[in-house]
Amino acid sequence: MISVIVPVYNVEKYLEKCIESILHQTYKDFELVLIDDGSSDSSGIICDEYGDRxxxxIVHKTNGGLADARNRGIEISRGDYITFIDSDDYIRSDYLETLYEVLCKTDVDIVISNFINIHEGKNITQNITKNLEYGRISKSECYRRMLLQDGIDVSSTAKLYSKRIFDAVRFKKGQLYEDINIISDVVERATNIAITNYAGYFYLQRLGSIMYSEFKTERLVLLDATNRLINLMKERYPENVEAAMYRDIYCTFHLLGRSIVDNKYTKISSTLRKKIINNRTFIFNSCLFDNKERIATLILLAGLPVYKFFWKIYDLNR
Structure with missing residues (x-):
């Protein structure tokens, strides 16, 4: 049995589509675990409408954040396997069947699938995979592709896990970027890992999500996570150190872009700018960076006010 864990918090607009996509799976041996994390809208009521199955x-709990909700789902799940689906996302009808098929044929602990990004308010292009490809990859290759966002990412979604992976692993409660904070624990506990080109997970990037919310200092935990990955690569997978350093700088640019729009975070923005400037030799010499990041680094050399001016123009036209 597969346990499908869905944390729910104030997603009344999206929740029914998510639940219905799970209930209409071609693979039938699953349980749906809905963790209502103290929603203040009608999300909890929508969950209860499915309670007769x-x-x-269904669990209703005091708000504790995404990590806490996922942990609760792990603790009460009864399946041999676990998959996580965010409550504003949805899946194709053959999602569970395809991932389970790959897991069985490759005899692995984790199957990592592709996914389709959907930007709220924009037309959806569903790239249906016609020829299913899959195979085992090493942990080193898994890390490399995650760090470079090469077809797979650190997200806990769009993956199927043997439940034993989470016997001694839990998401870190109260921290943002909970996925990148746990990914090394998950990968290191796996005996074997497989990836597939199958794309049956639809990831909604909505303006009200955590990724698009305003900057706050708690976001800096992201750099703690990337620094731990750098150290892990140095210790066990030295061939991936450059990729880990790239992801660290990439995340620094991301945080700078979010912090620079608010003057109260000028000191933090200055610290992030300094980090990028100090790594300019790496940015200019590494083939992992493109011209956009090199130009951004050159602009940063001119100072934060100049960078902020160009960032606003770039952000408006993305």
Whole structure:
């Protein structure tokens, strides 16, 4: 049995589509675990409307954040396998069947699939995979592709796990970027890992999500996570050190772009700018960076006010 864990918090606009996509799976041996994390809208009521089904478990709890909700789902899940789906996303009808098929044929602990990004308010292009490809990859290759966002990412979604992976692993409660904070624990506990080109997970990038919310100092935990990955690569996978350093700088640019729009974070923006400037030799010499990042570095050399001017123009036209 597969346990499908869905944390729910104030997603009344999206929740029914998510739940219905799970209930209409071609693979039938699953339980749906809905964790209502103290929603203040009608999300909890929508969950309860599905409460008469034998394969649905509903928990209402005090708000504790995404990591806490996922942990609760792990603790009460009864399946041999676990997959996470965010409550504003949805999946194709053959999602569970395809990932389970790959897991069985490759005899692995984790299957990592592709996914389709959907930007709220924009037309959806569903790239249906016609020829299913899959195979085992090493942990080193898994890290490399995650760090470079080469077809797979650190997200906990769009993956199927043997439940034993989470016997001694939990998401870090109260921290943003919970996925990148846990990914090394998950990968290191796996015996074997497989990837597939199958894309049956639809990831909605909505303006009200965590990724698009305003900057706050708690976001800096992202750099703690990337620094741990750099150290892990140095210790166990030295061939991936450059990729880990690239991801660290990439995340620094991301945080700078979010912090620079608010003058109260000028000191933090200055620190992030300094980090990028100090790594300019690496940025200019590494083939992992493109011209956009090199130009951004040159602009940063001119100072934060100049960078802020160009950032606003770039951000408006993305």
């Amino acid at each position: 034998d394969n649905i478990v």
